[in-house]
Amino acid sequence: MLIIGEKINTTKKSINNAVEAKDSELIRNEAINQLEAGANIIDVNTGTRIKSEVADMEWLVNTIQGAVDCRLCIDSPDPAVLKAGLALCKQKPMVNSITGEKDRIDAIMPMVKGAGASVVALTMDEKGMPTTGEDRRRIAVKIIEMIQKYNISMDDIYFDALIQPVGSNPEQGLAVLDGIRLIRQSFPEAHIICGLSNISYGLPERKLLNRTFLPMAMNAGLDSAIMDPTDKMLMAAVLASSALLAQDEYCLNYISSWRQGKLVP
Numbered sequence: 126m127l128i129i130g131e132k133i134n135t136t137k138k139s140i141n142n143a144v145e146a147k148d149s150e151l152i153r154n155e156a157i158n159q160l161e162a163g164a165n166i167i168d169v170n171t172g173t174r175i176k177s178e179v180a181d182m183e184w185l186v187n188t189i190q191g192a193v194d195c196r197l198c199i200d201s202p203d204p205a206v207l208k209a210g211l212a213l214c215k216q217k218p219m220v221n222s223i224t225g226e227k228d229r230i231d232a233i234m235p236m237v238k239g240a241g242a243s244v245v246a247l248t249m250d251e252k253g254m255p256t257t258g259e260d261r262r263r264i265a266v267k268i269i270e271m272i273q274k275y276n277i278s279m280d281d282i283y284f285d286a287l288i289q290p291v292g293s294n295p296e297q298g299l300a301v302l303d304g305i306r307l308i309r310q311s312f313p314e315a316h317i318i319c320g321l322s323n324i325s326y327g328l329p330e331r332k333l334l335n336r337t338f339l340p341m342a343m344n345a346g347l348d349s350a351i352m353d354p355t356d357k358m359l360m361a362a363v364l365a366s367s368a369l370l371a372q373d374e375y376c377l378n379y380i381s382s383w384r385q386g387k388l389v390p
Contacts, residue, residue: 127349129165153192162354170200219243225250243281258303279314290326309346321352338367359390
């Protein structure tokens with residue numbers, strides 16, 4: 126299970142304030158904490174800072190890389206911001222994201238190819254957000270057809286089946302699980318990712334819902350998630366689910382984590 130740490134995002138008040146004040150210590154500590162908690166990649170998102178997003182992305186990437194040695198996910202709807210972040214990455218980056226919209230693919234895929242990056246592919250297109258599992262699979266097929274000319278390895282494609290809040294549409298939990306299964310069947314060599322906390326938006330005890338949904342999604346075929354690695358119970362759920370789903374040979378990672386005191390019940 127690939128874990129992308131979600132916490133360096135300017136939608137969070139503390140992160141936005143740190144970027145505004147150029148508080149490098151807070152950002153460095155956040156990056157270190159996420160990596161030590163089990164993140165494999167750190168997401169970097171400055172999307173709320175429209176007027177200064179390019180400069181802020183550059184500052185964040187440099188600040189984070191001054192503290193930790195890991196891959197970064199450059200996360201922005203703005204191609205110029207993606208380009209600025211990618212230019213500074215010291216390790217293989219991830220780009221978040223493309224969609225099934227031709228204009229966005231044409232703007233972003235040359236950068237993905239040029240940087241040798243992995244890419245998150247949101248299963249939405251000009252028609253908007255998907256509502257069924259089959260919608261998600263259909264858009265995944267469309268995306269693959271549209272990006273074929275870039276010769277991107279399937280191992281570098283991360284389909285996002287677009288989790289939507291069950292608080293506003295209870296059927297979407299089942300729909301996204303169906304979408305994950307269908308995409309996994311159609312593209313077994315690709316990856317499937319999600320923004321986990323979207324499932325619980327607007328509901329009480331959000332961490333409980335996140336922890337419960339994640340094993341269901343892993344069983345359906347999810348193999349990566351943008352999530353909070355500092356949530357110890359959530360990370361324990363990842364470790365336990367990996368062991369139970371035969372994704373942890375001889376449960377060695379589970380046993381090692383237990384010895385390190387990481388399995389919080």
